[in-house]
Amino acid sequence: MFDTMTLTKIVGSLCGALLIFLMGKWAGELLYDTSPGHGGDHAAGYVIETGGEEDAGAADQDGPSLAELWAAADVEKGAKVFGKCKACHKLEDGANATGPYLYGVVGRDVSSAAGFGYSGSLKPVADVWTPETLDAFLENPKGYAPGTSMGFAGLKKATDRINVIAYLDQLDGDTYEMAAPEAMEEEAAAEPAEAETEMAAAEENVAEEVTAEEPAVAEVDPAPEAEAAAEEPAAEEAAAEASGFVAMVASADVANGEKVYKKCKACHALEDGQNRVGPHLFNVVDRDIASVDGFKYSDGLAAIDGNWTADQLSAFLTKPKDFAPGTKMSFAGLRKEEDRAAVIAYIQSAAQ
Numbered sequence: 430m431f432d433t434m435t436l437t438k439i440v441g442s443l444c445g446a447l448l449i450f451l452m453g454k455w456a457g458e459l460l461y462d463t464s465p466g467h468g469g470d471h472a473a474g475y476v477i478e479t480g481g482e483e484d485a486g487a488a489d490q491d492g493p494s495l496a497e498l499w500a501a502a503d504v505e506k507g508a509k510v511f512g513k514c515k516a517c518h519k520l521e522d523g524a525n526a527t528g529p530y531l532y533g534v535v536g537r538d539v540s541s542a543a544g545f546g547y548s549g550s551l552k553p554v555a556d557v558w559t560p561e562t563l564d565a566f567l568e569n570p571k572g573y574a575p576g577t578s579m580g581f582a583g584l585k586k587a588t589d590r591i592n593v594i595a596y597l598d599q600l601d602g603d604t605y606e607m608a609a610p611e612a613m614e615e616e617a618a619a620e621p622a623e624a625e626t627e628m629a630a631a632e633e634n635v636a637e638e639v640t641a642e643e644p645a646v647a648e649v650d651p652a653p654e655a656e657a658a659a660e661e662p663a664a665e666e667a668a669a670e671a672s673g674f675v676a677m678v679a680s681a682d683v684a685n686g687e688k689v690y691k692k693c694k695a696c697h698a699l700e701d702g703q704n705r706v707g708p709h710l711f712n713v714v715d716r717d718i719a720s721v722d723g724f725k726y727s728d729g730l731a732a733i734d735g736n737w738t739a740d741q742l743s744a745f746l747t748k749p750k751d752f753a754p755g756t757k758m759s760f761a762g763l764r765k766e767e768d769r770a771a772v773i774a775y776i777q778s779a780a781q
Contacts, residue, residue, distance in 0.1 A: 495587075
């Protein structure tokens with residue numbers, strides 16, 4: 430049992446400790462209070478000038494625009510960034526998990542994934558998931574849509590955000606068209622003018638050379654004319670054989686095909702023997718279907734005989750699941766024939 434003196438000491442000690450705590454709290458508030466009447470708009474403590482919002486705005490302006498980042502987006506890197514999302518989101522159409530499915534999310538109405546119960550805080554901030562709105566949301570989900578149930582802290586790097594958005598965009602085969610950056614448009618507009626100037630200069634030089642030369646009498650050799658006449662039917666036959674889609678591949682823009690191939694590179698490599706989620710595409714044109722060593726094909730493809738001709742590849746790339754029911758390839762397909770021709774031309778060129 431405590432006597433009266435001991436109890437008094439204990440109570441006194443507690444009161445003293447409480448008093449010291451309250452005095453410390455009061456002193457802290459006095460030093461760092463930022464309310465009006467206590468140091469004005471700034472704390473009475475230590476204010477470090479960092480340039481504030483003006484410098485931050487200038488830094489944003491100095492960096493590449495969203496359109497420039499979109500034009501240079503790397504789908505393969507976006508697939509790696511998606512590793513941070515796949516614990517809560519699935520890519521299959523309609524397959525909701527902790528979060529809504531992301532198949533076709535780019536261009537989709539906000540809060541529109543069937544069967545998913547949204548938090549209700551997304552609809553007021555945007556109508557459609559464009560690359561712009563997705564970029565803002567992924568940078569800081571809770572800052573963009575206060576009250577969202579998404580616990581993800583966000584992606585701070587702009588390149589990570591745009592790469593993963595580009596990766597998600599290509600899944601359904603309907604890619605988002607963003608206006609070209611102003612600088613790129615000016616460069617593209619300048620190219621034809623430069624080409625015309627160079628052509629005019631070349632024509633002028635040729636004209637001067639022809640004028641300076643003395644006219645010569647050309648001797649006509651009937652033999653070459655006869656040979657040319659004999660070759661014409663053969664050329665016509667070759668052109669007829671190369672008609673249709675094969676001709677489109679032969680005249681396709683390889684540079685455009687390289688851009689289209691970004692939709693494929695997350696799952697397919699062009700290096701011989703380098704299988705990924707899908708088989709390598711080195712020398713795929715005219716290769717036997719389902720013939721890559723070391724790759725396990727689905728029954729849908731393994732049951733198809735023949736070679737990957739340009740026409741067969743086109744039919745497959747139009748809608749893989751219709752061409753080979755049961756295929757494991759989740760890609761929705763390339764709807765534009767010119768895109769299919771261009772990407773096949775690029776794949777051919779990469780093997781040369």
